[in-house]
Amino acid sequence: MKRQYVFLLFMMLLMGSLICVPIVQAESPSLDQQEQLAKEQMDEGGIPGVFITIENSTHLNRKAGLIALWILGIGLLISLTATYFTVKTCYQHIRRGLKFKSNKRKTIIGVLLSFMLMIGITYSIIQVPKILMNGMSWPALFVWLPESVKWAYYMTLTSLWTSYLYLISKFVIQKQEQNYLLIILGLLSFLSGLGNFLIIYSINVAITSDIGIQALLYFSIGILLYVGGQQVVRKNLIELTNKVIYKKRMDIIDRLLKTSYEDFEKIEGGKIQATLNNDTEVVSRFINIVVTGVTSLATIICCFLYLGYISFYGLILSITIILLIASIYYFAGIYANRVGEKARDIENSFFQFIDDLVKGFKELSFYEKRKLEFQSDIREICDDYRVNRGKANIAFANMFVIGELLFTAAIGVIAFLFPIVFTDMETSALTTFIFVLLYMTGPVHGILNTLPDLINVRISWRRINDFLNQLSTLKFMQTGQELELKHEFELILDGVEYSYGEVVDHAFRVGPIDYQVRSGEVLFITGGNGSGKSTLAKLLTGLYSPTSGEIRLNGKEIHANELSQYCSAIFSDFHLFEKLYGIQCEDRHDEIQKYLKVLQMDHKLHIKNGRFNTIKLSTGQKKRLALLISYLEDKPIYLFDEWAADQDPEFRKFFYQVLIKDLKARGKCVIAITHDDYYFGVADKTLKLELGKVV
């Protein structure tokens, strides 16, 4: 477990321990009895304000001593840990020269406000016996409670202040780690929940006792903790959530960019969009769920402890109801998870349809029947998605109603049955019980409402990780490495074969091919449709790795990743980017202008800051632009897949007679897939394919 989490756990235990202090009172007599006892003890010459019987006192002392020991141990651990981290932070600050935050005003205000809040909290702790025990003070309590209680009290204050110092030392220093922020947010949410409870508690004290005005302090601290905590948490949550989305998206994109083309092709259509768009968004809700959950949970725990303080049986009943609701939700969750998984599968197909809609809009536009059939298919998939999502949501809606019913029933049981069953229960205790339970409905709903979201987050989280795992089992290319390219080379294909699948599946297979080509040579690849020309081109350019045989460059086996660095290629389904990625064009302005003119695109196109002013061009123009980009890349191997097929005769001529010859003269190896037998003379070699075999 990370150090910070351990620290957070300690802080939570501390808060828990603080709440435990009043429980010491659980065995104490009621206020009326206390008054009576006080009078008796006063008559017997006892200490004023201490209303306890001998029998009760021994029992209470033992209990208080035990709790005090726990607090002492935990407090000591918190204090030591917090001091260690504070010293470490300060040491790092001095040694590594970390800077203070640049926004000094905000930092100072933050420190001042938190300091005032700490003073308030400290004062509240000092006031605990005064409010809970009718005007008593800690020193008076220390007289008859074990010595360890006194130490526990001081240790609580010490651990509170050492933790505060640690948080402040982190707060004022500029660099904030995400983990640290998460801990702070978790802690603040918990404190916020505690504040929420203080509000209920103080209101209840104000209306059921005559020390209301003293409870105002707790009310104010409660509001400060609740509202202040929520404000800070919500604000930071937005930033953190966006960071989480950004990080997950970039993780996926980074891995995708490192994946080989061959593996990329195998990824199920629509999966990338679904994971990048939806799953990351859904996962980002997790932080919000956690914060809402922690705040509500803190309030509920405090309320339970308070209820236990008032009536043990009431507490058991409330816990039973909550456990019942939780188990109903658990089973609903299993069902919703199953349906949700199905809905998420449908989402992949939905994104595939969206892809088809965008890319195939032209084809859809001019055939109404096709459009209608496509529309019917997409409607079917959307409907399937709606039904499955709906099933999961309805399951939760039903559970929510049942949960609410059970909770209200619990309040009813307490209001109507408790006065009959527990006849000795005071009316004020009963009122408090119902009042606190009613106030608890908010936090209970808070938790119940986050559960459906939590299920969705779980599904998306699994999908993202499955996808990342799938990507990590694929071959990774080394990116970001500049290879030193050899400009004089001989490329040898030795028994090279490539298959799209298993022989039993009758998958298409190219090869085995034994061939060689060298720098300064022009190779034309010919063959009928589906003969395997593009597949061979992908092998020659390193987009595919041979399934058997090897490719050697200057006698040494070359890996597909490396080979692709040697190549610039224009395939028939090429894509144009609006930016000239990876090409320095500032000092090549004249050269670019010259080629734009030759390609008759100078009137239409210009490049500014490495970007084209437009890429809305005709198919032929796009191909010419791709040719220009390829030319500027200046790689040792050039591959053109039927580049000239849809060009005017003059550009066709330019391509074969000028460009290819120019590339050859510059020592480049040019491989062109072509059917232009008129220009076959330009080639040094011709390779003809039939059903994947060289003929």
Ligand SMILES: Nc1ncnc2c1ncn2[C@@H]1O[C@H](COP(=O)(O)OP(=O)(O)OP(=O)(O)O)[C@@H](O)[C@H]1O
């Ligand atoms: N990604 C792929 N997965 C499975 N099979 C594929 C894939 N790409 C191509 N094929 C199959 O490989 C065979 C050869 O395709 P290829 O594109 O290499 O032919 P080609 O000679 O370039 O054809 P054309 O002249 O029509 O472009 C075809 O039968 C095709 O179905």
